[in-house]
Amino acid sequence: MTLASFRRFLLGEPLPTARAIHERLPKYLALPVFASDAISSSAYAVEEILLALVAAGAVGLHYSVGVAAAIGLLFVLVTISYRQTVYAYPAGGGAYTVAYENLGLTAALLAAAALLLDYLLTVAVSTAAGVAAIISAFPELASYRVALCVLCIAIVTSINLRGAKESGKVFAGPVYLFVTIVAAMVVVGAVRLWLHGPPAVVPSPIGPETQALGLFLLLRAFASGCAALTGIEAISNGVPSFRVPESRNAALTLVWMAVICVVLFLGITVLAQSYGIVPDEHGTETVLSKVGYTAFGSRGVLYLILQAATAMILVLAANTSFAGFPRLASILARDGFAPHQLANLGDRLVFNNGIVLLGAFSALLIAQFGGQTHKLIPLYAVGVFISFTLSQAGMVRHWWKERTRGWPVKAGVNAVGAVATAVVLLVVAYVKFTHGAWMVLLFIPLLMLIFLQISRHYRSLARVLDVQGASVPRAIRHAVVVLVPGVNRGVLPALAYAKTISPDPEAVFVEIDPRDTAELLREWGELRAGLPLTVLKSPWRSLAQPVIQYCHSLRVEKHVDMVTVIIPEFVVTHWWHRLLHNQSGLMLKLALMFEPNIVVTNVRYRPE
């Protein structure tokens, strides 16, 4: 009872299955839920570009707008590609589904592994960046970085366990606030630049030039900035969560999201370059924080709103994954590649087990990397671009098979997307390999192997359990034995039950201390229970061994297939009373449970 009420307090009242349809999201709520990841990545993607370029000194920083423009172009390309997916797969067209239907099992499992890992990293990176925004405004919190991250993850996890619709409401405010305040910052900053020109003071000194500006450096800046693209695919995974007409609503939301992302991302980059902002290598203040207070002219109210909104959208961006990860895990579970438990709907119509798993693993990841965004980023983009590439390539194949009206154009659009993302994937894997991408390239095949092993187990089990050709179940010969620990009221229900399920039950007593036996036999005689009692010697004081031996000898003597051992138990009224009783009944049960041809039944006595 207390467990149930605690659960209710944590999760809210359970929802009936029939209400699932009402949990659909309108567009204005779907945007924050599914796009918070993509939108929020502008908060750190610009910084990652600058951090890569600053290795070449002030000269390097001048290329930031160019790099950002290339990323913006890629963003538009990928969006157009995914818009076609949303229409083609109204039931949810994640990279996994698209790859499975069009490219086969291996591609699908590769996409699934990449996506799951990516959801996990999204939670870790977004939370770390959100906490970095808080620490930019309040540097004295720097020593609590990991603790703050874990706290945020715990909050987002619990919000998600309460169900999808409530999440939409919680997330709408911060996302729209962030979009508004960053747009305002870009406008105010541009006007100020136009009126007064760039600020006279350089906010912080540029470190020594460590690397010549060259193609590798530009590619690394580009690869780092590609973190801005993470989260585009979320909408295509989540089409069934949209209100009808699902595909149209999802496609519209996707376009809105792309416009917002590209505008904010380019706006921040242009301002940062114009202001000559240099990123902190050791990460005490974020680039967005520097741009913000330069644009707004002070660390006043607007600046604080910017930091607060950034922190909130980033922490809540993790929510994209809390929608996506459990959904993908449940699809994998239904297809037999992941444990079945991941497909169970919880009390609030969400996939509880997936949510808890994601929360736990991302907290571990945060702890492992000390909550540092820049240490997590190199692991990030590989998985994203694997799934982009597979998804687009799968779509090309899809159009080729379908050949609906205008298919060559659609196939062409997806082909361009596939090639572009494949090239970026190679670039990202190459320039980030030693910085951590190798871990991802090791982990993804491992995960695929686990998927295959699980699938093998379920399939072999299905074969074993197949009823084809099995004979119809018939009554069997069985003997019933009641274990009598002593003569008291606690054993009476067990004796009655034994008489109910068998015409000739027996009782046994295991003799641990021979001095007790005579008294027990006398009491048993007085009870007149009508069952024969056998005393089993136990020279080693074991309870289970003599019972098991006796059951086996019974099977031979009485020619029975199975022996039912009835263990009397009594219900304790206070939890601490449990400590006062030998848990020998439980131990005995555990020992007998693994014996073939023995069924154990507890019959409980409740003293009133």
Add this chain to the structure above:
Amino acid sequence: MTLASFRRFLLGEPLPTARAIHERLPKYLALPVFASDAISSSAYAVEEILLALVAAGAVGLHYSVGVAAAIGLLFVLVTISYRQTVYAYPAGGGAYTVAYENLGLTAALLAAAALLLDYLLTVAVSTAAGVAAIISAFPELASYRVALCVLCIAIVTSINLRGAKESGKVFAGPVYLFVTIVAAMVVVGAVRLWLHGPPAVVPSPIGPETQALGLFLLLRAFASGCAALTGIEAISNGVPSFRVPESRNAALTLVWMAVICVVLFLGITVLAQSYGIVPDEHGTETVLSKVGYTAFGSRGVLYLILQAATAMILVLAANTSFAGFPRLASILARDGFAPHQLANLGDRLVFNNGIVLLGAFSALLIAQFGGQTHKLIPLYAVGVFISFTLSQAGMVRHWWKERTRGWPVKAGVNAVGAVATAVVLLVVAYVKFTHGAWMVLLFIPLLMLIFLQISRHYRSLARVLDVQGASVPRAIRHAVVVLVPGVNRGVLPALAYAKTISPDPEAVFVEIDPRDTAELLREWGELRAGLPLTVLKSPWRSLAQPVIQYCHSLRVEKHVDMVTVIIPEFVVTHWWHRLLHNQSGLMLKLALMFEPNIVVTNVRYRPE
């Protein structure tokens, strides 16, 4: 199987009950087992006296021999008293037994609480002092003090779990080595003193005089030194462990022990005073270590043997408690004042649960007090003297009741002992109250209360379970329901079993996802199991709730007293396969277990 073999590795082969008689100890092994505590306390008791007296400066230290002589006298008195107990109670005359038989229940429980606490403190104090001896010789180990203490406790615990006889062998060496080396030190030191006079250099400077020498200070020194008396009662508790004639052997061993203790204790004190040794207030080097290297003239081999023997006997002194605590706990359990589990003999004929309990609590105590002997000492003597007083007072009453030949003399001896220990008890409680004795004075009544509550529970349960007037158990009306999670071979044994124990069993299926139902019904029809199948709706996706409701409705409809719910299970072949299956069978069982009038039976299917 692996658990059993691990257990065997840890504990050794199990011993049959019949071998219990062979585990009796000859005197030369009983002495180290039961007297190591008393003998080893001379290692720290002298130090405690000096630490109390040094508050009055060099003048104070001159009184150490006087204080020690008073304690020696008390030791002889208590020994004579206990010798009478050993003869009067050959079955083991601990303070608890003597108090119970002669002074009644309250006195007995007071004695029991005091003794249990004392056994616990003996383990903690002895281990801490033993580790202090190691650290005196190797000061670089000082930062591992607590870890070393816990390691020692773990070793002693595991030795004891292997059984009493092996313990005797392990403990004999160190105890006899300690007695020999300390005796040698006293002789060599005395000869050196006689030949050369006291050493010219004072080993360490005396701190400032903080307190005037007065009665209170002398009493405190006396109270601290009374730690030397702990452990005298161990032999009287353990009489049944001696070889026949038990009482005579135990009495002889008691006298040997007293002679050894008093000689070593006084010898060390006289040397320490003659050498003008000053105790370290912050405990880097022990007094015994200082006496040792002054007497032997260097930190050579003999000095190192002394330190090693001290460390060993102290750590092993804890063994006295590992013999006494589980034995007393088992007596309390038999009398219904402690959980019955404490009376179970383990694989090696020792009381496993008591041993583990003592090991765990003493490790906690060590950790709490940072492994510092002088912080634990003030808690120590109160319990000892409570049990001394009760034991002697009980003996006076015993002689008064028995009136055997020469009873007035015997009663007089015990009366002197009782008065002396009662006075010391008051002194100890008074002078150590604020230093920690208050905790003991709070904890002992609490423990007594727990004993009484446990006894009340067992007695009320015995009344409830009494079969007097109960009607003879008869067969009852019952219905049998098989839970069908799906149609596969896993449910076939359950269906067969249901047909065996009932002429008209039923099957039920809980519908979580209505889309699965039609297929299931079709498969069920093909199976031709011969049982009716009922589909139970579950709008909240709960498995247990619909089953419980159905069982209750069955009881009304079919007029049955009880419903047996059969849950099919299948045996997994690899541990990780368990992760791949919903543990819904287990969850369901837990939910149904607490329902009255429902019996749950698992029938297992093993795929080959």
